Amino acid sequence: METILTSLAGGLLQAFEPLNLLMIIFGCTVGLFVGAMPGLGSVNGVAILLPITFLVPPTAAIIFLAAVYYGAMYGGAISSITLGIPGASTAVATVFDGRPLAMSGKADQALTAAAIASFIGGTISVVLFTLFAPPLAEFALKFGPPEEFALMVLAFATFIGLGGDDIPKTIFSILIGLVLATVGLDIISGKPRLIFFDMSGFLHGINFLVLAIGIYGIGEMLWTLETTGGKVIVHKVRMTWRGFLANVGSIKGYIRSTSLGSVLGYFVGTLPAAGATPASLMSYGLAKTFSKDPDSFGKGNVAGVAAPEAANNAASTGSMLPMITLGIPGSPTTAILLGGMIIWGLRPGPLLFTENPDFVWGLIGSLYVANLFTVLINLAFIPVFVRVLTLPFTILAPVIFVLCIVGGYAPTQTMHDVWLMLLFGIMGYLMRKLNYPVAPAVLAIVLGPLAERSLRQSLLSSQGDVLVFFERPISAVCIALAVALMLYPLFLAWRRRKEREAAVSGKEPPRE
Amino acid sequence: MSVRHADLLMAIATILMSLGLMWSSTDGLAIGWVANKGPGSGFWPFWLAVGMLLCSITTIVRWYLRMTPESRSDETYISRDAAVVVGTSVAALFALLAGIHFIGTYLALPLFLLFYFRVVGRHDWPATIMLAGGIPVFIFALFEWALQIPLPKALTEEWFYPVFDIMYETDYFWIFVLGAFALLAAISFAVRVLTQRREG
Numbered sequence: 046m047e048t049i050l051t052s053l054a055g056g057l058l059q060a061f062e063p064l065n066l067l068m069i070i071f072g073c074t075v076g077l078f079v080g081a082m083p084g085l086g087s088v089n090g091v092a093i094l095l096p097i098t099f100l101v102p103p104t105a106a107i108i109f110l111a112a113v114y115y116g117a118m119y120g121g122a123i124s125s126i127t128l129g130i131p132g133a134s135t136a137v138a139t140v141f142d143g144r145p146l147a148m149s150g151k152a153d154q155a156l157t158a159a160a161i162a163s164f165i166g167g168t169i170s171v172v173l174f175t176l177f178a179p180p181l182a183e184f185a186l187k188f189g190p191p192e193e194f195a196l197m198v199l200a201f202a203t204f205i206g207l208g209g210d211d212i213p214k215t216i217f218s219i220l221i222g223l224v225l226a227t228v229g230l231d232i233i234s235g236k237p238r239l240i241f242f243d244m245s246g247f248l249h250g251i252n253f254l255v256l257a258i259g260i261y262g263i264g265e266m267l268w269t270l271e272t273t274g275g276k277v278i279v280h281k282v283r284m285t286w287r288g289f290l291a292n293v294g295s296i297k298g299y300i301r302s303t304s305l306g307s308v309l310g311y312f313v314g315t316l317p318a319a320g321a322t323p324a325s326l327m328s329y330g331l332a333k334t335f336s337k338d339p340d341s342f343g344k345g346n347v348a349g350v351a352a353p354e355a356a357n358n359a360a361s362t363g364s365m366l367p368m369i370t371l372g373i374p375g376s377p378t379t380a381i382l383l384g385g386m387i388i389w390g391l392r393p394g395p396l397l398f399t400e401n402p403d404f405v406w407g408l409i410g411s412l413y414v415a416n417l418f419t420v421l422i423n424l425a426f427i428p429v430f431v432r433v434l435t436l437p438f439t440i441l442a443p444v445i446f447v448l449c450i451v452g453g454y455a456p457t458q459t460m461h462d463v464w465l466m467l468l469f470g471i472m473g474y475l476m477r478k479l480n481y482p483v484a485p486a487v488l489a490i491v492l493g494p495l496a497e498r499s500l501r502q503s504l505l506s507s508q509g510d511v512l513v514f515f516e517r518p519i520s521a522v523c524i525a526l527a528v529a530l531m532l533y534p535l536f537l538a539w540r541r542r543k544e545r546e547a548a549v550s551g552k553e554p555p556r557e
Numbered sequence: 558m559s560v561r562h563a564d565l566l567m568a569i570a571t572i573l574m575s576l577g578l579m580w581s582s583t584d585g586l587a588i589g590w591v592a593n594k595g596p597g598s599g600f601w602p603f604w605l606a607v608g609m610l611l612c613s614i615t616t617i618v619r620w621y622l623r624m625t626p627e628s629r630s631d632e633t634y635i636s637r638d639a640a641v642v643v644g645t646s647v648a649a650l651f652a653l654l655a656g657i658h659f660i661g662t663y664l665a666l667p668l669f670l671l672f673y674f675r676v677v678g679r680h681d682w683p684a685t686i687m688l689a690g691g692i693p694v695f696i697f698a699l700f701e702w703a704l705q706i707p708l709p710k711a712l713t714e715e716w717f718y719p720v721f722d723i724m725y726e727t728d729y730f731w732i733f734v735l736g737a738f739a740l741l742a743a744i745s746f747a748v749r750v751l752t753q754r755r756e757g
Contacts, residue, residue: 097699097704099704099706100703100704211616211625211627213612213613213615213616213619214612214616216608216612217571217609217612217613217616220605220606220608220609220612221574221609223601223605224578224602224605224606224609227601227602227605231598233595233598234594234597234598236585236586236598238582238586238598238599238602239578239581239582239602240581241581263650266646267643267646267647270642270643270646271635271639271642271643437678437680439673439674439677439678439679439680440674440678440680440684440688442646442673443669443670443673443674443677443678444688444692446646446650446653446669446673447666447669447670447692447696450650450653450654450657451662451696451700451708454706454708454709455700455704455706458706460654460657460658460709463654463657464654467650467651467654471647474643475563475567476567478560478563478634478635479560479563479564479567479627480625480626480627481567497601500596500601501595501596501600501601504595504596505594505595505596509590509595509596
């Protein structure tokens with residue numbers, strides 16, 4: 046405990062260094078903007094901005110990107126409340142009560158509650174993060190290649206079991222991400238692999254940013270251009286100092302459900318497939334169940350805004366826990382951060398705590414500071430962010446396209462990758478329209494090289510005996526959990542069919 | 558084209574993709590066990606591609622049995638309105654990338670932005686001039702100057718020699734960047750005044 050406190054103090058000091066503090070403030074502001082714009086979420090912001098962070102040292106870069114991630118979680122609420130459109134998928138649940146509040150002229154109350162709840166969620170989750178991360182990393186130090194591989198299988202299995210998308214299409218998405226990661230020179234034998242049409246551009250492999258910016262930058266913009274046909278109506282927000290104090294005073298009404306939602310959000314956030322969107326929906330449901338007045342939910346209850354906002358902020362911190370301690374990202378956004386860490390020459394995983402303590406504790410310290418700054422910037426500039434939402438999409442879209450193209454060129458500096466990025470963007474757009482989930486592919490292309498190496502090392506040391514994954518206790522548990530997760534949808538389908546049969550034969554009335 | 562048709566076409570495309578990946582994984586690489594060396598270099602991609610193939614076949618079977626929402630949907634896959642806006646954007650992006658190859662980033666970018674703001678967005682001239690000029694200046698300052706990543710310039714390479722001279726030999730390059738922005742602002746202001754006078 047004492048070591049944690051001293052390390053944390055060091056991290057906080059680091060966060061207050063001028064460059065890092067500047068990065069936090071800048072990142073929070075950009076994140077709030079990114080989160081507030083419909084069509085842009087934390088993952089899009091982080092993917093598009095990652096190439097630009099080569100400007101600063103790795104610690105400052107990850108602090109900036111983490112602040113963007115954080116700010117985007119706050120910002121999503123702004124458009125959910127004032128436009129009635131979630132600014133990011135993570136703020137869907139905020140619309141349920143945020144919209145009715147805004148329609149009845151209480152937009153300022155909803156926005157203040159969202160900001161304060163986000164702060165509560167952020168604070169609780171950062172404290173949990175600080176307590177859980179060091180022991181988990183220490184535990185993970187015992188992991189060998191079989192455990193690493195089993196853990197990655199588990200991470201992918203969460204998409205199959207909990208992702209909620211079409212299962213064959215989810216598995217396809219995972220596999221294509223893994224295959225794309227193998228393009229280029231084989232790390233073990235040094236042989237060139239999958240050099241399509243003998244193009245030399247494939248020799249250096251497919252950088253994960255090419256796929257990530259293609260899908261989350263270009264593909265997402267095409268998707269948003271298609272969906273934002275109608276006109277948007279911005280609700281007027283009038284902020285007064287007295288009203289603000291009254292709104293702050295009303296925290297008492299929702300602090301319990303909000304705190305509960307934060308803890309829930311944190312743990313849901315650590316799962317790779319779950320993340321902030323389901324966490325906020327679950328937290329909303331929880332707040333409604335435990336409320337004394339559940340009927341008022343959906344009609345403009347402030348607790349219905351606070352609970353999901355606390356949960357999505359907590360989940361974003363939660364998703365960093367497996368990234369920092371195990372090297373397994375907890376969300377698509379942290380997958381991109383993980384890819385960035387590899388570019389910066391850091392090896393993600395348990396060794397990070399012992400080898401790069403400055404980096405890890407600097408990041409943790411910055412989360413505390415970012416949380417504070419985001420709530421202040423958010424509350425101070427709510428009217429400005431509301432104005433920004435009226436920016437026509439035909440101005441934003443080309444600017445994002447340009448940033449994507451120059452950003453896709455920056456890491457490898459070949460036009461080959463930029464063309465590939467455009468291709469991935471169009472493919473991603475077309476496949477997304479057919480319900481192919483895209484997040485598993487991005488996670489897979491980042492984890493692909495690590496997964497292949499650990500699989501081949503394990504098989505090599507066991508002389509090709511697959512049983513190695515079942516003989517070691519930790520990996521056996523992971524594999525067993527993964528199998529259970531993969532079978533879970535089958536179990537659900539079986540139960541649904543049985544219920545339907547029972548309903549048809551009339552023996553038992555169907556439940557819901 | 559309905560969503561149902563698109564779903565089948567996409568599944569066929571993914572089958573072809575999987576077969577192509579399986580074929581290229583065997584291209585001179587071992588997909589099985591290599592004595593004393595462990596799994597061959599083609600092992601991992603080959604069996605992953607086999608998995609992709611199985612998933613695609615399952616999708617087709619489910620499509621045939623109408624088990625998924627997409628396979629039952631008769632809605633249009635891409636509506637006419639969406640096709641226009643998405644198609645224009647994709648075409649403009651293709652033109653932008655081709656432009657970067659032949660006329661360089663710093664000519665292609667303003668042209669792309671000009672097209673997008675004027676033709677797609679129908680914004681007025683002052684805003685178009687400010688943004689279509691300002692964004693490339695910003696990109697230049699960010700990439701060439703701050704990040705030191707040269708973007709492809711093709712035949713405009715020589716035009717930048719004097720700019721690079723200023724950039725590398727003085728410490729006051731930021732004055733020139735601000736100057737460029739000020740110039741653009743002045744032009745767009747002048748255009749605004751002129752157009753207003755004509756209308757008045």
